[in-house]
Amino acid sequence: MLLITGPSGNVGHELVEMLRTQLPPETWRIAGRHPELLRQRVGEGAQVCRFDFYDSSTWIEALRDVEALFLLFPLPSNRGAREAVNPFVRAAEAAGCRHVVYVSVFGADRAQFIPHYKVEAVLQASSMSWTLLRCGFFMQNLHRSISTHGIDIVERGELFIPAGRGRTSFLDARDAAEVASLALTDPVSHRNTVHHLTGQAALTMDEVAAALTAALGFQVTYTHPGLMRFAARLHGRGVGWDTIGFMAAVYTLTRLGRNQPITDEVRRLLGRSPRTLEQFLRDSAWRWKQRAWT
Structure with a gap:
């Protein structure tokens, strides 16, 4: 059984x-805080269960018979790593999970102040x-509801990100999902x-x-x-301080030139070039026009 956490990320x-x-639907399970909304999205044939990183009573059913886990931080914070994600990783290990695919960030092996450092350490110390x-x-962060960047873009015509003049290696989440699928279905490789x-x-x-x-007109x-x-x-819009702190840390790394390396791993793993920002915007321009934040 394969378990997907963070299905709205x-x-x-x-x-x-x-x-x-x-x-086949019997081989994988989707876990989220709002199973009724997930059911509407994926249909009756899929396996869906209620799951909350901060409610350990939901972990037992989610982890039942799970051998492979897709792990996605709900709202990155050091408190979340300490109190929720890392205990869940240990619970997955105890329940018999054998392989974990974890979405992390550049520099997580060195930047001890970001929560992904702590999660990576627990995974690497596990069996x-x-x-x-x-x-x-x-790229999807430009229209995510959690970032509120889409609101600034549509209502103010502003890209409101404290990254200075630094460069960022933008990535389409669809490319990352394809790599995740490979790692989940062929963990040995x-x-x-x-x-x-x-x-x-x-x-x-x-x-x-x-x-x-150019894309939005x-x-x-x-x-x-x-x-x-x-x-x-962002705090005035109701974004939590933990989330703001994480975003500020990422953008500070960009400002300092730490988020600009380019690799060929997407091409090597998928056999094609990564999607460009222009491709992404052609596919997603409707989200800003319809305020369809994810």
């Missing part, structure tokens, strides 16, 4: 859509095999392996704003906000 959402056409997908900045996944180019936020302008400007102004705006 960037990679989790795309992975669920992919596995629906690849695997389970693992595949770490250290991913570049997801990806055993105890780190994959660094990026798009084709490292882009400045000014370049991203220009691409948004209205002016989008990168406003170079500072961390304090960024944090204040």
Whole structure:
């Protein structure tokens, strides 16, 4: 049995859509906080269960007969790693899980202040095999409800990200989901392996704003906000401090030039080039126009 956590996250959402056409429903299970919404999305044939990282009473059914686990952080925070995700990893090991595919970030092996460092450490110390997908900045973050970037783009014509003039290796979550599918269905070939996944180019936020302008048909400007102004705006919208702190850490790494490496791993693993930002925007422009945040 294969268990998918984080089915509404960037990679989790795309992975669920992919596995629906690849695997028989009796071989995999989708776990989330809102099973009724998942059921509406995937249909009656799929296995769906209620699951909450912060409610250990939901773990038993989710982990029943599970041999492979797709692990996606719900809302990245150090508290979440300490109190929820790492205890769940240990519970999965005790329940008999043998392989974990974990979506991480660049620098998680060195930046001890980000929560993914702690989760990677627990996985590597376990008896389970693992595949770490250290991913570049997801293009989908530009319209995720958790980031609220889409609101700034549509309502203010602003790309409001405190990344300075740093470059970011943007990655389409669909490409990461394809790699995750490979690692879940053929764990032997990806055993105890780190994959660094990026798009084709490292882009400045000014370049991203220009691409948004071309795709959406209205002016989008990168406003170079500072961390304090960024944090204040997001907190005013109800975004939690843990989430703001994680986002600020990622954007600070970008500002410092730590999120710009380009790898050829997507091409090597999938046999094709990664999707470009322009391809992503052609496919997703409707989300900003319809305010269809994910």
